[in-house]
Amino acid sequence: MNPIxxxxxxxxDFGGIRALARLDLTVNHGEIAALIGPNGxxxxxxxxxxxxxxxxxxxxxxxxxxxxxxxxxxxxxxxxVTRAGLSRTFQNxxxxxxxxxxxxxxxxxHCRTHAGIFGAFFRNRATRDEEQRIIHDSYRLLEIVGxxxxxxxxxxxxxxxxxxxxxxxxxxxxxxxxxxxxEPAAGMNSQETRDLTSLILKIRDEFNIAIxxxxxxxxxxxxxxxxxxxxxxxxxxxxxxxxxxRTNPDVIRAYLGEDSHA
Amino acid sequence: MFHDKAGYFFELFIGGLTKGSIYALIALGxxxxxxxxxxxxxxxxxxxxxxxxxxxxxxxxxxxxxxTHPLVLVSVSGITAVVYASAxxxxxxxxxxxxxxxxxxxxxxxxxxxxxxxxxxxxxxxxTSNYIPFPNLIPPLPFLEPVSHIMGTVDFIILCTTAVIMIxxxxxxxKTRIGTAMRATAQDKTMARLLGIDVDRIISFTFITGSxxxxxxxxxxxxxxxxxxxxxxxxxxxxxxxxxxxxxIGSIPGAVLGGLILGWTESFGTGYLTSDxxxxxxxxxxxxxxxxxxxxxxxxxxxxxx
Numbered sequence: 001m002n003p004i005x006x007x008x009x010x011x012x013d014f015g016g017i018r019a020l021a022r023l024d025l026t027v028n029h030g031e032i033a034a035l036i037g038p039n040g041x042x043x044x045x046x047x048x049x050x051x052x053x054x055x056x057x058x059x060x061x062x063x064x065x066x067x068x069x070x071x072x073x074x075x076x077x078x079x080x081v082t083r084a085g086l087s088r089t090f091q092n093x094x095x096x097x098x099x100x101x102x103x104x105x106x107x108x109x110h111c112r113t114h115a116g117i118f119g120a121f122f123r124n125r126a127t128r129d130e131e132q133r134i135i136h137d138s139y140r141l142l143e144i145v146g147x148x149x150x151x152x153x154x155x156x157x158x159x160x161x162x163x164x165x166x167x168x169x170x171x172x173x174x175x176x177x178x179x180x181x182x183e184p185a186a187g188m189n190s191q192e193t194r195d196l197t198s199l200i201l202k203i204r205d206e207f208n209i210a211i212x213x214x215x216x217x218x219x220x221x222x223x224x225x226x227x228x229x230x231x232x233x234x235x236x237x238x239x240x241x242x243x244x245x246r247t248n249p250d251v252i253r254a255y256l257g258e259d260s261h262a
Numbered sequence: 263m264f265h266d267k268a269g270y271f272f273e274l275f276i277g278g279l280t281k282g283s284i285y286a287l288i289a290l291g292x293x294x295x296x297x298x299x300x301x302x303x304x305x306x307x308x309x310x311x312x313x314x315x316x317x318x319x320x321x322x323x324x325x326x327x328x329x330t331h332p333l334v335l336v337s338v339s340g341i342t343a344v345v346y347a348s349a350x351x352x353x354x355x356x357x358x359x360x361x362x363x364x365x366x367x368x369x370x371x372x373x374x375x376x377x378x379x380x381x382x383x384x385x386x387x388x389x390t391s392n393y394i395p396f397p398n399l400i401p402p403l404p405f406l407e408p409v410s411h412i413m414g415t416v417d418f419i420i421l422c423t424t425a426v427i428m429i430x431x432x433x434x435x436x437k438t439r440i441g442t443a444m445r446a447t448a449q450d451k452t453m454a455r456l457l458g459i460d461v462d463r464i465i466s467f468t469f470i471t472g473s474x475x476x477x478x479x480x481x482x483x484x485x486x487x488x489x490x491x492x493x494x495x496x497x498x499x500x501x502x503x504x505x506x507x508x509x510x511i512g513s514i515p516g517a518v519l520g521g522l523i524l525g526w527t528e529s530f531g532t533g534y535l536t537s538d539x540x541x542x543x544x545x546x547x548x549x550x551x552x553x554x555x556x557x558x559x560x561x562x563x564x565x566x567x568x
Contacts, residue, residue, distance in 0.1 A: 051456060052455075053452065053455075053456075077455070077460075078452075078455035078456050079455050079456075079457075079458045079459055079460050079461070082455075082456060082457060082458035083458055087456070087457075088456060090453075094450055094452075094453045096445070096446050096449045096450065096453070097449070098445075098449065099442075099445065099446075099449075103442060106442065107442055107443065107446045107454075107457055107459070108457050108458075110439065110442075110443055110446075110457060110458050110459050111457065111458020111459070112458075113439060115438070115439045115440075131439075134439075170457065171457075173457075174457060174458050
């Protein structure tokens with residue numbers, strides 16, 4: 001078991017409100033894990049703390065580039081977190097709407113490429129080779145998510161399900177070791193959700209990366225996840241396999257309310 | 263002297279084109295910065311003025327050291343102006359705007375006006391309020407001799423330089439890695455960050471590019487007018503801002519179009535109607551555009567970001 005993401009005692013306060021309370025969480029290499037919990041439990045706050053959008057009040061977040069080498073990423077700027085090997089998508093789609101599908105993915109590769117301003121104008125060999133490589137890699141990613149026929153469509157003209165796929169392709173372009181998906185199935189119909197399920201499995205196997213997803217669609221969570229973390233009021237209240245979680249009384253109470261005897 | 267109607271029209275046309283290209287050069291700085299951080303950089307005109315002064319001082323220093331070759335004079339003072347103005351633009355952003363990145367929108371605007379006043383007075387103290395003669399850096403080109411009453415050498419150089427710069431800039435933004443990062447930053451800063459783009463660097467780069475263009479404008483206007491003072495940045499800044507709004511602020515082709523239209527309006531207005539109301543023509547046009555197409559000619563009617 002090689003951990004890829006290691007979160008220790010992560011706490012985030014907004015004024016007097018404690019959105020995350022001493023959260024411990026580990027995601028292992030090559031694993032698909034899910035983070036669930038009622039609305040307002042702090043799931044997205046957790047993603048924001050891990051990806052550098054928020055600076056956590058206390059606690060540690062480590063990314064393990066190799067089993068020996070780990071990087072402490074809390075308080076790091078978002079673009080450096082991405083470089084360290086962490087990509088994410090958002091609950092609400094945040095594509096660059098005016099750009100084509102291909103351009104969106106090419107931007108995702110930004111942090112893995114180097115061409116500077118001089119290369120741009122003098123077009124030396126290294127720059128041209130790099131450009132070719134970026135385009136080639138981006139095509140391949142679009143192919144994997146099944147958008148090879150829409151490469152030159154502007155993002156805003158793609159149907160909803162395809163926009164989701166494009167977001168995932170763009171996140172993959174940064175060569176993450178861990179991919180964070182924030183409600184990837186939100187707003188999808190059941191066919192689209194089934195497609196998404198197989199896409200997520202395909203991505204894990206093809207790229208050999210870990211995936212942590214926030215999702216409310218329990219069917220998708222139970223099918224995909226090897227491990228599930230349950231959050232409520234900023235605390236982790238349970239952790240385990242889908243079987244454990246389904247029968248855990250704390251989880252049932254959090255979802256159905258204090259007095260229920262489900 | 264023979265002075266037919268078509269010739270006169272052509273003369274005004276070229277005059278407007280030259281003037282408009284300069285407005286466009288400066289307007290690009292406004293529009294690029296606005297596109298990225300939604301701030302009207304009111305100190306931009308001052309950067310243009312500082313560019314002109316840097317070229318003047320460099321040229322004077324070179325001449326004092328006995329350098330008289332025109333090509334050396336032009337290139338060295340031009341490049342110094344661009345480098346110096348870029349440094350000013352970069353510092354301006356770091357000092358006056360970056361600390362206010364998350365402040366309400368009015369705060370950086372006030373800061374911009376403050377920087378504008380500061381830079382004007384800084385140059386006023388250093389260089390006095392007198393008009394200072396600007397050396398004629400550009401030697402006359404012999405092949406323009408037959409048409410010199412319509413298009414002088416300086417006009418010709420202004421047109422060529424502006425055209426080349428516009429093409430390079432379009433290429434930079436459309437095709438290069440850093441240009442794509444700029445467009446991404448303009449559309450969604452948070453997402454750009456999460457995709458590994460160093461947004462602070464992109465913003466600095468935008469200020470540097472805008473300031474370099476303004477400095478080029480400053481050097482060329484100095485050569486054309488033959489004199490400069492600390493106040494030229496204010497008028498040029500307001501005019502270029504008008505051009506940017508006219509074309510649709512945030513739009514790069516819009517800035518160019520706005521600049522040219524403004525140049526022609528002024529040129530034809532003064533040539534056919536009266537020369538006393540040059541600024542009236544410019545700003546009446548602005549008022550009309552704002553009434554009938556508030557987003558500018560090429561501006562997009564955007565719904566506010568959620």
